[in-house]
Amino acid sequence: MAELTATVHTCAGGHLLVLAGDLDFRHTPYLREVLEELELGPGQQLVFDLSALTFCDSSGITVLVVARNRALAAHAGVALAALPDQVARIFAVAGLDQVFSLYPSVEAAAEAWTRSAG
C-alpha cells in the first residue's frame, strides 16, 4: 500500500507541490496540514505535480477542491500537472477535468501561467 509524500517547492510565483503515492482517506489529513501551511497571495499559483500519484479517492478529491476554493478566494490560481492515466480516468469520470486546469507537465502549467500573467 503506497504512502503519500508531499514535497513543497516555493518560488516568487507561488508553490509547486509534488505528490507521490496514494491520495486516499488514510493520507488526506496529512495533505490538509501541508496545504494549510502554504500561503497564497493574489496572482500567485499553486501547481500540483501529480506524476507520481498512484490513486485518488473521493476524500483526495475533496482536499484538492478545498485547495482550489481557498486559492480562488485568495485570487490565486490552481493547476494540476502530469496526471497519470489511472488518475486522469478517475478525474474524467468525476468531471473534474472541467473544474481544474490540467496540464501535461509542470513546465506547461508554469508556461501557461506566465503567459496569462504577462
Add this chain to the structure above:
Amino acid sequence: MMRRTRRDPGREQDGDAGNASDAMFSALLEDSAEDLYENAPCGYLSTMLDGKIARINGTLLSWLGYSREELVGRRRFTDLLTVGGKLHHETHFAPLLRMRGEIGGVALELSGADGACLPVLVSSVVKTGSDGQPLLIRTTIFDARDRRAYERELLRARQEADVDRARLRRLATTLQRTLLPPTLPSVPGLEIAVHYRIASHDQVGGDFYDVFPLAGGRWGFFLGDVCGKGATAAALTSLARYTMRSAAIHDPDPVAVLGNLNTVMNQEYHSDDPRFCTVIFGVLVVEGTSCLITFASGGHPPALLLRADGTAEYRFTPGGQLVGILPGARFVAGSVRLGPGDAMVLYTDGLTEARPGAGRERYGEEALEDFAFGLAPTSARKSVESVSALLDTFGDGLDDDTAVLAFSVPAPEGL
C-alpha cells in the same frame, strides 16, 4: 528515620524558632519501635518455617477480628486465607518464596473471624541466621480493598464501553437501513435486483439507491455514494435521497434532477468543507418487450451493460460532474434501450476500489469489465448474486460500502 542534615543558614538568626521545631521533631521521634510495629498502617506477621504464626501486629489482628491468643502458636498463615488464597499460596507463593527467599506484591484474600473476605497485597522475606539457615518468615500485608474496588471499577467501565459499542453498532445498522428502501417495487416487464454490502459495522457508509414510481407509467431510480463516512455522510445521504425523489415528481428529467440536487447541496455546505456525491439518476419506461432508460451521471462510475449476445461494455455518460462541488455544475443525459436478455448494472466504487488479494492492488474497472464479460448474458438477479459472491472473495480488502442495482428485461422462454 528522618534527620536534618543541613540547616538553612537563613534560620541561624532566629534561633528560638529553630529550637522549637527541633523539639517537635524529637517528640515525634520518640515514637517507639514497638508502637510502630503494633499500630503501623499495615499488617505484620512473623511465621515459623512450618507456617505457624509466631508474631502478629495489632493492625492485622483488628482487620481480622481475632485476638492474639487465638492465633499465635496455634494457627498457620494459610489458616487465615480463603480457599482460593490457600490454593494460590500453596502453588505459587510458598514455592517462589522458598526458591528466592523473598516475594512481593502478591494479591491474596484473607478470611476474617466473621468469615468476611479481605483483599490484601502480601510481601514476605525469609530471615536467615548467621549460618545462612532460614529461621523464620517475615510478612507485611497491605489492605487492598481500595485497589480491588478500583479494579472492579475498571472492569465495570470496560463492560459499559462494550455495551456502548454494541449500541453504536445497532444504531449504525439501523440508520443504514433507514437510508435504504426496505423493498424495491415490482415493475411489470422488468427484473430488478439490488445488493448492499456494509464494509464496517461501526460506521455508516454513504451509499444509497432507490426505485420509485413516476407519473405516466415511468419509474425513477438512482444509485449514488456520498463522500465520507459516519453521521455527516448519513445526513448527506438523506438529503440526496429526498431531494431527488421530490425533484423528480416536479420534473423527472435526469439533468434537471441532478441540477436541483447540486443547487441544494451547494447551499447546504461551504467551500472550506465541501460535501459532494456521485450519483446516477435515471427514468425508465417499459415498452413492450424492451425498456428505455434515460439517465445522467454526476461524476459516478459508468454503468455496465451486459447484452443478450454475451458481450459486456461500460456505458459512459461523459460530462457529468460531481454533485455539490461547484455551483452550476453541468450534467448530460444519455439513454440506452434494454432488449430481451439485456441487463444494466449500476455499482458504487467500493467495488472497483477494493483491494483484494495479497498484493493489495485495487480491483479496478478493467477487472470488473472482464468479470461482466464472463457473466453475460445474464439477468438482474443473477448478475447481482455474482457480484455479491465476488465481494465475498474480497474479504477485508473491501474498504468502503458497496451498493449494486441491476435491471434486466427477461429473455424469451427457452433461451
